[in-house]
Amino acid sequence: MQRVLITILAFLIVFxxxxxxxxxxKMPGMSKVSSKKTESDEGLYRKVPASxxxxxxxxxxxxxxxxxxxxxxxxxxxxxxxxxxxxxLENKYAKYNTNLAAVxxxxxxxxxxxxxxxxxxxxxxxDKEDNINRIASLKTKRLSIESDAIEIKADMDTTKxxxxxxxxxxxxxEKKIKKK
Numbered sequence: 001m002q003r004v005l006i007t008i009l010a011f012l013i014v015f016x017x018x019x020x021x022x023x024x025x026k027m028p029g030m031s032k033v034s035s036k037k038t039e040s041d042e043g044l045y046r047k048v049p050a051s052x053x054x055x056x057x058x059x060x061x062x063x064x065x066x067x068x069x070x071x072x073x074x075x076x077x078x079x080x081x082x083x084x085x086x087x088x089l090e091n092k093y094a095k096y097n098t099n100l101a102a103v104x105x106x107x108x109x110x111x112x113x114x115x116x117x118x119x120x121x122x123x124x125x126x127d128k129e130d131n132i133n134r135i136a137s138l139k140t141k142r143l144s145i146e147s148d149a150i151e152i153k154a155d156m157d158t159t160k161x162x163x164x165x166x167x168x169x170x171x172x173x174e175k176k177i178k179k180k
Contacts, residue, residue, distance in 0.1 A: 072177065075176055079173040079174065086166040086170065089166065093160060093163065100153065107146065110141050114138045118135060121135065
C-alpha cells in the first residue's frame, strides 16, 4: 500500500512540473494543470476510489474558503473606496461652508456700508450725486456677492446629495460584509 501511495505521489509531482512549466509543450494525452476542468480529468477523477478523495475534498474546501475570503476582501476594498470618496466630498462640503460664511460676511459688510451711505445721503451730507453713485455701486457689489452665495449653496446642495447617495451605498456594502 505504501508503495502505491509513493508511486501516486511521484506521479503527481512529475505531473505538476510538466503542467506548470511554461516551456514544456503540451504532450499528447496529457492536459495542463489549470483551474479549468476538462471532461477527461473529471472522468478520470470519478474513477478514483472514495478513500483517496479526502485530500481533494480538503483542497476544494480550501479553494472555496479562499474564494470567499477574496470576495470579502474585494467588498472591503470597495467599501474603503466609498468611504474615502465620502470623506473627500465631506471635506469639499466643509470648504463650501467656509466660503459661504466668508461671502455672507462680505454681504453684511457691504450692507453696513450701504446703510451708512444712505444715512449720510438722507441727512443731506456730502455730495448728493456722489452719494447716489456710491450707493448704486455698493448695491451692484451686493448683488454680485448674493450671486456668489447662491452658487455656493447650489454646490453645497449637490455635494450633500452625493454624500447621501454614498451613505446609502456604504450601508449596503456594510450589510453585505456583515453577512459573511
